[in-house]
Amino acid sequence: MKAMKIKMLPIAIWCLAVAAAIPALATAAVERYVIDTEGGHAFVQFRVKHLAYSWLYGRFNDFSGTFTYDTEDTSNSKVEVTIDTASLDSNHAERDKHLRGKDFLEVDRYPQASFKSTAYKETGFNTSVLEGELTLKGITKPITIEVQRIGNGPDPWGGYRRGYQGSTSFALKDFGIDYNLGPAAREVEMILSIEGVRQ
Numbered sequence: 003m004k005a006m007k008i009k010m011l012p013i014a015i016w017c018l019a020v021a022a023a024i025p026a027l028a029t030a031a032v033e034r035y036v037i038d039t040e041g042g043h044a045f046v047q048f049r050v051k052h053l054a055y056s057w058l059y060g061r062f063n064d065f066s067g068t069f070t071y072d073t074e075d076t077s078n079s080k081v082e083v084t085i086d087t088a089s090l091d092s093n094h095a096e097r098d099k100h101l102r103g104k105d106f107l108e109v110d111r112y113p114q115a116s117f118k119s120t121a122y123k124e125t126g127f128n129t130s131v132l133e134g135e136l137t138l139k140g141i142t143k144p145i146t147i148e149v150q151r152i153g154n155g156p157d158p159w160g161g162y163r164r165g166y167q168g169s170t171s172f173a174l175k176d177f178g179i180d181y182n183l184g185p186a187a188r189e190v191e192m193i194l195s196i197e198g199v200r201q
Contacts, residue, residue, distance in 0.1 A: 035198030054186035060092035
């Protein structure tokens with residue numbers, strides 16, 4: 003009987019190891035990524051019409067974020083991004099000062115904007131729709147982002163990356179910005195170029 007117990011011990015240990023591994027196997031399909039802002043491979047940009055004659059472009063230089071991609075059930079994929087609103091840059095110092103002020107972003111009062119996804123649906127081989135909540139100037143509203151997958155695969159440094167581009171438009175007044183820029187400038191378009199490094 004004692005010999006049998008000794009022989010059964012390795013089997014019991016193996017069973018425990020398998021049982022412990024089951025949760026890890028169940029979540030192995032979920033890939034986690036950090037948006038590569040450190041390497042300068044991600045951009046949060048915007049554009050708005052100027053007097054209906056041209057487009058004024060700008061960007062936010064400081065932001066961070068993460069996303070997950072579920073290879074077995076892509077609808078479980080998620081995105082979170084936080085933006086430093088004071089890092090707004092439209093390539094014109096006086097205009098940037100105005101945009102950061104009380105007429106627009108009020109960055110002293112609202113130093114951060116954020117986006118958190120609520121749903122993700124692939125609509126084609128390289129296209130998808132991302133829904134989520136944008137918080138800007140302390141106001142949270144749902145937005146929808148049209149997404150294009152640019153590519154994914156290994157990088158030259160032993161890592162693995164995924165890259166996407168997305169765009170969305172929304173009315174400035176929805177987020178408490180009612181400064182009169184003319185009827186052609188009531189909406190702003192956001193262009194998001196995101197590259198993530200798998201962790």
